[in-house]
Amino acid sequence: MKIVCDKKDMLNAVNKVIKAVPVRTTMPVLYCVLIDASGSLIRLTANDMELGIETIMEGTIEDRGILAINAGIFYDLIRKMPEGMITVSSDENYTAQITGSKAHFQIGGMDGTEFVRLPYVEKDHPIRLSQMSLKDMIGRVLFSASPNDGNKIMTGLFMEVEDGKMRMTALDGHRLAMRTIELNEEADPEEEIDLSVDGDEEYGEEAGEAAPLKISAILPGKTMGEIAKILPGEADSLVSIYVTEKLVMFEFGETVVVSRLIDGEYFNVSHMITRDYETCVRVNRQEFMECLDRSTLIIRDNDKRPVILNITDGVLDMKVDTEIGSMEENMEVSKEGRDIKIGFNPKLLLDAMKAIEDDEIDLYFVNSKSPCFIRDQQESYVYLILPVNFVD
């Protein structure tokens, strides 16, 4: 194999696929990135058997062939190569030669045919939205998923597509985050199939026979985190998502990401969300965040002590008391309904505040034992946070 490409293009491509290289694996070839120049395109692949990423890059194929090469070493090498064109070649012993300007490296590679290719995903019923919308949505929901495997389903993002809307939900037993967007605003009508439609129209008009798209799947949190990282996030470029029984595939630009789905049934989220409330408070998000941030200062990491919000007419008073000391601060708010005194882990409130973009936000309370909801009128976002008991 022999290819010639620009250092920048190679670096960019390796940087994308390297996110799927496993930290630990029993199959040494998976520590490699596969360079496949056996056809007319240069294709780079990495695969940890859960998540696989493949991308096509610019370059000239001088000798067709494939090569697997240690991803970490290759990435560092390319990164420190002089700017300009580089040549990557290999011989029958899988020894790689990497040359750029006067710098010349020789490194042992592996047999590319032993590499595990990405599984096949049938490409019908695409879900289409802008790269920006997907990247944004992941960032505003994923933090509420559980980071550890105690309950596998809680580590996932629940994706639902129905009635031309896409919804993503994450929860970890203490909180829930949910975002909903209209797909019809996102799709490009010039694409081959357009299944996303305006809410009030008849479904599938443009595609003729296509049925209304209804999909739900639990996407691994890790996969979604990596996608958020490598998505360029352009407002006018699309991502296509294909879901099968076991797999999900994301296609954007020259890149394909395939991931296994998490098996099982997601929680009945609609049962968790109530719209009744006894108290509604409108706060300035920035001010509330700064207050909450200060309250965390005197709570040690392993301390479960809550911050106590005492909400009366026009005033939200915040108080914490720990072995380090105490903090008190109040802010002006506009309140509707009953007074309430309720305790929270301030970190959970803070995380939700950071994920919301509005300047003024509404918090809804029922009583001091019931979850607090933060949502806008259209419910484009819903954040639920469980309160913490406290002794008054």
Place this chain on the structure above:
Amino acid sequence: MKIVCDKKDMLNAVNKVIKAVPVRTTMPVLYCVLIDASGSLIRLTANDMELGIETIMEGTIEDRGILAINAGIFYDLIRKMPEGMITVSSDENYTAQITGSKAHFQIGGMDGTEFVRLPYVEKDHPIRLSQMSLKDMIGRVLFSASPNDGNKIMTGLFMEVEDGKMRMTALDGHRLAMRTIELNEEADPEEEIDLSVDGDEEYGEEAGEAAPLKISAILPGKTMGEIAKILPGEADSLVSIYVTEKLVMFEFGETVVVSRLIDGEYFNVSHMITRDYETCVRVNRQEFMECLDRSTLIIRDNDKRPVILNITDGVLDMKVDTEIGSMEENMEVSKEGRDIKIGFNPKLLLDAMKAIEDDEIDLYFVNSKSPCFIRDQQESYVYLILPVNFVD
């Protein structure tokens, strides 16, 4: 005690002194910063018994007194306070009240009278140079000191003042770094005493009876690293350095740093430095650095394999061979004297290259067993690097 000050000033002051707060100590009061408002100035102090830092800050004293308060908690608190004025007060139980805008904290402090004040340093024979020169010098020498305590003296910076020059040296058994500057260019003639003079003049003319200043001391590397961090580094502001038998004091702006000296006799450095050479090579520093940087890519951290420089007329060829692979690169150089083939730990060469500011630099070699010297004509810098044996 009660003081009122601007959040920015307090943050700035705490940020300076906090560098002297110990990570571990058997005296809990040393985890604190001392706020001394017993006189007419607000003075902050931290002291780990090796290194002490004291600074005076702007503010109004409403009630005189002193207070010791946990440095880490206090720093975080001040950092996250709303912008504007803050009040710090304490009562007879050493409970601190910290208020800024509507935010109010209460935190247990300690008895400030238990705090260990900085030792007294007699202020005669100051060494004066610009903040920029001192900061610069430390950064260009300190990396060559030994980071660990196996040989205490090797962890220090050796400072010598003689003939109106200041020299700093650091070495770790594999390399040596030395910088020399003229003090006369630095001193401000309007300051009370000016002991730095031009090389050819009679000493001490301006100060009348002052004797020519001759000082040598081993300064702890840690102290010097912290000073480099907190020195504003302005070209037109001075630092005064006072050395006694056991202590060194640095005075700049409103800040005083006192440190113990390292006991003992420094190495006879002048015996290590030779000016004979068989080969002199002039290289482009940037190009040489990039080459060396690439050569480190295929050397594992615990691998002692050297990079081999093969220098012939007009060409420096660089080669490494390890279990990961091999690297070869050559660059154009101008050479004087014999051809030479010599091995080095590329990291040591790289560190020296990073510490030099010249675009073109000269390397001097005797043979493949003798140290390489990198120096300019005036010897304002001298870097010595020991070679590594290799099997050809």
